[in-house]
Amino acid sequence: MPKSLSHRLLTLAVPLVMAGAGLTWMLGWPGKGGDPISYETGEVSRGTIRKIVATSGPVRALVTVQVGSQLSGQIKELKADFNTEVKAGDVMAVLDNKTYVSKVASAKADLAMAQAQLVNQEAALQKGTAVLRQAERATTRQQTLASKGITSSLALDTAVRDTDVAKAEIAVTQAQIVNAKAQIAQRQALLEQAQIDLDRAIIRSPIDGTVISRTVDVGQTVAASLQAPELFKIAQDLHRIRIEAQVNEADVGAVAEGNAVTFTVDAYPDRQFEGRIIQVRLAATELNNVVTYPVIIEAQNPDRKLFPGMTANAQVESARKDGVLRIPADALRFKPRDGTIAVLSEADQRREQLLDRLVADIALTAEQRRKVSDELKAMAEETKAKSGGAPAAPSFGAPPQSRRSTSGGSAAGGADGRGRYMERIERVVASVITDAQKPAFDKWKAGREQRTGGGRSAARAATVYVMSAGGTLESRSIRVGLTDDQYAEVIGPGLKEGDKIVVRTKMTVRK
Helix, strand or coil: CCHHHHHHHHHHHHHHHHHHHHHHHHHCCCCCCCCCEEEEEEECEEEEEEEEEEEEEEEEEEEEEEEECCCCEEEEEECCCCCCEECCCCEEEEECCHHHHHHHHHHHHHHHHHHHHHHHHHHHHHHHHHHHHHHHHHHHHHHHHHHHCCCCHHHHHHHHHHHHHHHHHHHHHHHHHHHHHHHHHHHHHHHHHHHHHHHHCEEECCCCEEEEEECCCCCCEECCCCCCCEEEEEEEEEEEEEEEEEEECCCHHHCCCCCEEEEEECCEEEEEEEEEEEEECCCCEEECCEEEEEEEEEEECCCCCCCCCCEEEEEEEEEEEEEEEEEEHHHHCCCCCCCCECCCCHHHHHHHHHHHHHHHHHCCCHHHHHHHHHHHHHHHHHHHHHHCCCCCCCCCCCCHHHCCEECCEECCCHHHHHHHHHHHHHHHHHHHCCHHHHHHHHHHHHHHHHHHHHHCCCCEEEEEEEECCCCCEEEEEEEEEEECCCEEEEECCCCCCCCEEEEEEEECCCC
């Protein structure tokens, strides 16, 4: 090989070898002389856990009224503008009312004509009444003369006819009077309608509030046909507001009326406002296969810093527990590498959990705890000898259907066996406690029976890992209750305050 070529290949190989070495240094190659693994831990503590549902929505006034015009016409005058404070009845705008003034005048004239017609018919009635009286007298005279044979029958018939005609004319006049009165009522209604239209040419505020929108100017013509055109929008009492938030269907079950809410708006990013849910509406909205439900939040706005239309970023506190035992939420997601954990048997974990509960609930002393522990170990060995295999892992206080079986059978011989097993444990504990501890012991038994009978609150099982004093990992089986973004509630035994719980792995680089 030429010298120059071998020199170039050597020059290229050196960086590649160094790069490979660097890659091995970074990855650590666990189990083959790589970098050691260390763990970042958090502390089991007591504190508050808040379950938060995040949502957002626009700020609205409690009541928003759209003010329109029922009449068509040209805007002659504007009395209100944006942000104007108005009271109910205040004039906001005036339409050109010349057409409606003329309609009122015409209606008044028609009413006067109808009233004059009534007077005319009433006078005709008086005339007809006088004619009738005269005809009746003439008839009476002709009847007297006819009885004496002085007058002819023709004269009597004529007098009777005149009486009947006078009566008919009176009936016609009375009907005309009724018609005239009806026309007066009709003309009066038309006058009132014309007057109403004239009054509607003046746009007034229906409520007390603040003008937040104006859509017309002086000289603009509004046309009211099928619906009233909007002229103004009034927000009532901006000292209180509501938020129309949208909550995802997965979270709507966690919110309810009365839940406390905190929210912020972009205009005041450093200020937090408080409110409360007043309604969870059933009207679902589906958009792009995402279903949401409207949730109405009401809040005080004493300084009127919140304006209608602002977007509120809200956090609904759907659940809260104070002073509970909690662990970092990251600990639930941690999974150790194979071969890096000293795993206790399930039976040992259950036994330690039971002892921790007895210490917490009955205040067992260290000597009492040791005696109970020895008895439990002896019972486990006895069970192992009878089953011919590994000792069972009884779930002390767990629901019967969740307890594990051994060798194809039930733990400690089925449900009856489990009952006898727990009775033996109770006898062991009763034999070591003092009279002062008996009330706490009875309370513990009652609580265990309630948990075994299905009285346990909703929780889920989880496995976490604790850093022991010797620097090794120990698995702990726990039950997790309420969780939030930072913490998870620990229910029952398994952990105690101050334990170092592993949350994640970190690499320690060798030098």
